[in-house]
Amino acid sequence: MAYFTLELQDSVYVLTMINGDKGNVMDDAWLDELTVHLDAIEADPAANRALVLASNHEKAWSNGIDLDYIRSKGMAYLFDHFVPRLDRFLGRIAWLNLPTVACISGNAYGGGALIASACDFRTMRADRGRICFPEIDLKLGLSPAMVECVNTLPNEQARWEMVMTGRALGGEEAAARQIVDRALSAEALLPETLALAAQLASKDRVAYTRLKRLLRPRWAKFAPQAKSAA
Template identity: 40%
Template sequence: MANLKLTRVDKVQVLTWSDGGKGNVFNGDAVDEWSAVLDELENTPGKAGLVITSDDPKFFSSGLDVPWVMQQADVKPFVSQLEDFFIRLSLLNMPVVAAINGHAYAGGAVLACAADFRYMRADRGRFCFSEVKLGLPFTAPLLEVIRLLPAPDALYELALTGDAWGGDECAARGVVSAALQENDVLSAAMARAEQLAEFDRRTYTAIKRGLRRQLELVTKP
């Protein structure tokens, strides 16, 4: 895999995104690569958990690869591909924890929402749904993904203002489980994933998918 590195630590798979300083952006190739990783993860036997992180010094993910998107004659196939990926990640058959060690903007924030739990840096990095400022309304499936945040009041404000919140505010408003210093983010996410990985995987998946059933009911336009 060109930009995604999957490393197993006991029962936890650590997925590190690095696209060479481009900001960990989503384009057709990136989503294809993510989808291939999900193929592998879904078929991982036994107890397992997943931690998603980045080794970009600034970004967890900056969202869409806007220049690439602007070059597409028809963006509908890509949008559908992106929706399918986020829904698939949201319903993945194992615990998923995001270690947000940099900015999570737009599609990067959606990626964080698809996780079951989130941990974020307190000293650097912002969480932001910039779609309202970019003139890019959420599609119905993506709305269901961001609604997975267990903080509806915060989600409402973030989605309608496009404000960028730091880790401390995200933790205070329930967007993330905790805001920590840089060196502690990954270890906290790992500890949570290790804890969750001990549960019966089928039971955990059934409960998660039950709580997220609306994702399976979304009808694409």
């Protein structure tokens, strides 16, 4: 089963999740395929690149960890294997050696919201889809890397409320509360996200990566094998 498509549009990589009917949920095979794509993106030596992480589904961006998969493996597997592996991916995305934009076209729940938070910028459909950290209602905690994702979001009060109550925000409210950078119509979402990414790609990739990592020093312990800027 394929989980993603990857294409290069001028200077912008578009990595699209393609299992929206199943919520674009995460399991080990999902992370395996993501590894292949991130390896290719990081290894591209071009001086001007950016990445958009998108979904081809209007209802689901990513609903996070595949809970049915975890139940089949057991909760020990979640805490001993899957969460540490996901933590490494969050660190890798947070320190990726090019600008990253999450283009949130539908629901981003749990791990999906964390992946979006690890990106440099977030755009979201204004009238459909919600972003949510539901761990409180699932009786689960957050790992240190997941806490770093949450703390990347600039509005402390909003992120506190989201984590402690499990409240889900729609696009317009998420933008008003600085959880996402822009809330856009369905028609404008991808074109304007690509335009933003192209603008970011025009920046020198080495300088961008250096500055990003300087501003996110705590991520170093979660992304020790981060690739150089180019």
